[in-house]
Amino acid sequence: MKPYVRPISAGWWLHRMPYLRFMLREFSAVFIAAYVIIFLVMILRISQGQAAYEAFRADLQSPLAILFHVVALLFALLHTISWFQLTPKAMAVWKGEERVPPAMLIIPNYVAWVVLSGVVAWIVLGG
Amino acid sequence: MAKSNEPIWWSLFSAGGVVAALLIPVHIFLTGIAGPLGWLPPEAFDYARLQALLSHPITRLYCFVLISLPLFHGAHRIRFTLVDLGIRGVDMLLAVVCYGAAIAGTLVTAGILWNF
Numbered sequence A: 001m002k003p004y005v006r007p008i009s010a011g012w013w014l015h016r017m018p019y020l021r022f023m024l025r026e027f028s029a030v031f032i033a034a035y036v037i038i039f040l041v042m043i044l045r046i047s048q049g050q051a052a053y054e055a056f057r058a059d060l061q062s063p064l065a066i067l068f069h070v071v072a073l074l075f076a077l078l079h080t081i082s083w084f085q086l087t088p089k090a091m092a093v094w095k096g097e098e099r100v101p102p103a104m105l106i107i108p109n110y111v112a113w114v115v116l117s118g119v120v121a122w123i124v125l126g127g
Numbered sequence B: 001m002a003k004s005n006e007p008i009w010w011s012l013f014s015a016g017g018v019v020a021a022l023l024i025p026v027h028i029f030l031t032g033i034a035g036p037l038g039w040l041p042p043e044a045f046d047y048a049r050l051q052a053l054l055s056h057p058i059t060r061l062y063c064f065v066l067i068s069l070p071l072f073h074g075a076h077r078i079r080f081t082l083v084d085l086g087i088r089g090v091d092m093l094l095a096v097v098c099y100g101a102a103i104a105g106t107l108v109t110a111g112i113l114w115n116f
Helices: A017-047 A052-060 A063-090 A104-124 B008-034 B045-054 B055-083 B091-114
Strands: none
Touching: A017 A052, A017 A063, A017 B008, A017 B045, A017 B055, A017 B091, A052 A063, A052 B045, A063 A104, A063 B008, A104 B008, B008 B055, B008 B091, B045 B055, B055 B091
């Protein structure tokens, strides 16, 4: 027996703002995956020697590459913010009889984010 | 209830989501925007410096985590997004293609970092 599957249009998510927000968040995964692949290629080029790396570096300066990274950064930030906001929904923490306020679960995420971003920037900038 | 692989994929999705949320924005900004636009001191992306940085096993382990887990995160999201976009009735194929791509990406990453 074949179960009935209600047909849906491929563009259903364009009709309402919350649906659009949901879909943009899902699309962030595509940009993040594309970025880590570019990052992997960068490591590969470094392993292939200076000439290969310098050529890759020049490619990164093309307007198209910059545009991609700007768009990817916006999607990555959308992922970061939506992921942090979800923490209290994914885990409800109780302290005795009282539920820990959502903000107390969200704020540490942002603190960790700022600290880790600072550490990465510090190492890259020659710490 | 039948045994399911879902907890494994969900854990990898979740771990990748955390790694991506905390570390991907700063990496995109540094390697894809600030570096190429010359906002950083040129020696920051110097070949010899990055080569030395990556010759350290901890850096390579970090890169492995930074690349692999977000691939699984992406695979899981793309799998279910394609279902939401109307690709129905091929669940198994979708799962194999999406997670297979993440596994392949992880193996390639491991190979590149191992042979660095």
